[in-house]
């Protein structure tokens with residue numbers, strides 16, 4: 001059992017200025033997950049008649065992408081390839097001080113305590129994260145030839161759970177890793193290739209319009225991504241963007257657009 | 258969104274649109290960066306001719322001067338490249354600061370290098386140094402006396418000018434520090450530009466990091482050799498020049 005000092009960001013609503021508030025987490029078992037540790041702290045707060053710490057979570061098994069906490073400055077905490085819900089307390093020591101803050105980015109306004117509004121990511125998906133053709137029912141295996149390497153790359157990209165940790169970790173609050181995972185996923189598959197130029201243009205525009213920063217290749221995103229999406233997808237997205245240069249100067253509505 | 262829905266037939270873009278998006282602006286920084294890298298490499302190789310001797314470097318300088326209008330064309334091209342590089346770099350940086358108005362109370366860095374995090378500062382330092390350097394050795398506004406140096410062939414004596422300049426330890430050390438700054442800028446940017454231009458994959462990545470360090474190291478040693486050699490009296494002034 002260990003005792004921890006928590007320094008948690010508390011903010012009543014989107015308008016509130018917010019501040020760090022100190023809490024003591026007592027009798028924490030090393031087998032608990034980080035969220036279970038917060039559950040215990042919250043139960044105590046409720047008993048005392050205080051507002052519990054509000055945070056996003058859902059599956060608690062590392063697949064939904066809802067949990068979103070920056071722990072000691074690192075989104076999803078110190079363990080590589082791990083969401084907060086899958087982070088266990090054995091990675092901390094008795095007496096540790098832990099800062100818990102929301103994702104920080106202009107495009108992710110804080111709604112309450114540790115909850116931010118991540119709909120900017122949805123807007124990027126709406127701009128191009130889909131294929132416009134009817135893909136029909138499940139096809140026979142191998143009826144659509146896809147090279148093994150391409151299938152593997154597409155699967156690696158598809159592992160993104162849209163949590164937004166990459167944005168939270170990036171010193172420019174850039175969403176390039178997230179967007180490149182989506183662009184890369186589609187660019188590798190025959191169904192996605194048809195609209196690749198329009199897709200990368202539309203998604204990059206939606207990303208910029210949402211107020212995310214620009215990538216400067218710090219690679220902090222890759223370091224915190226719970227799905228370990230590689231920054232090589234960002235290089236791939238840059239290639240995808242570069243190839244749209246073929247369409248420069250085309251008249252509106254002409255050609256493939 | 259009223260903007261460019263993927264299914265919208267009327268969607269099209271002009272080059273302006275291409276270069277106004279984040280990736281487009283990054284591409285401008287990368288492409289101008291490649292040109293600047295080419296320039297600093299060529300400039301270093303040219304300068305190293307001081308080690309061949311007075312005649313070699315003075316002939317090289319006279320050759321460049323002899324280009325006449327072409328020299329000015331090259332200068333204009335390099336100036337435009339540098340201005341574009343700096344302009345877009347600053348614009349990107351301002352947007353990046355604006356993208357995180359509220360910083361973390363507890364900041365941490367997992368793997369971003371210090372060089373990557375100081376690009377704007379190393380860049381601005383190099384820019385200021387470039388302006389000083391032009392006034393120092395190219396236009397000689399800071400040392401009008403350099404203009405009258407001549408070798409026995411009647412050519413401008415660049416050889417003596419450089420050694421005279423670097424005999425001053427303060428100036429030499431300043432140049433060496435600035436060359437370290439340039440190398441530091443390049444230790445991030447040489448790998449970064451491949452990534453920005455889309456020329457990176459799992460196989461290349463480790464190699465690119467080493468390449469960046471090697472390029473930065475070679476440029477640092479090559480450039481620093483000249484002021485160091487002048488300070489250590491390895492490069493000596495020709496008889497009669499003081």
Ligand code: HEM
Pocket residue numbers: 215216217283284286287288290291293294297342343346347350373376377379380381382383384385442445446447448449450451453
């Ligand atoms: C001879 C001088 C210079 C050379 C050879 C040079 C070279 C480069 C290269 C190759 C890049 C990489 C581009 C990319 O990854 O997208 C770069 C990036 C950059 N440069 Fe320069 N540069 C020079 C001068 C400057 C100056 C004067 C500034 C002043 C502001 C500057 C600021 C930057 C910035 C902020 C970046 C972006 C870095 C990033 O993406 O993190 N550079 N430079």
Ligand code: SF4
Pocket residue numbers: 159160161162163164165166167177178181221224225226227228229
């Ligand atoms: S790329 Fe990784 S960090 Fe970014 S949203 Fe997807 S899963 Fe989260």
Ligand code: FES
Pocket residue numbers: 056057058059060061062063064065066067083084085086
């Ligand atoms: S709660 Fe679903 S990933 Fe953490």
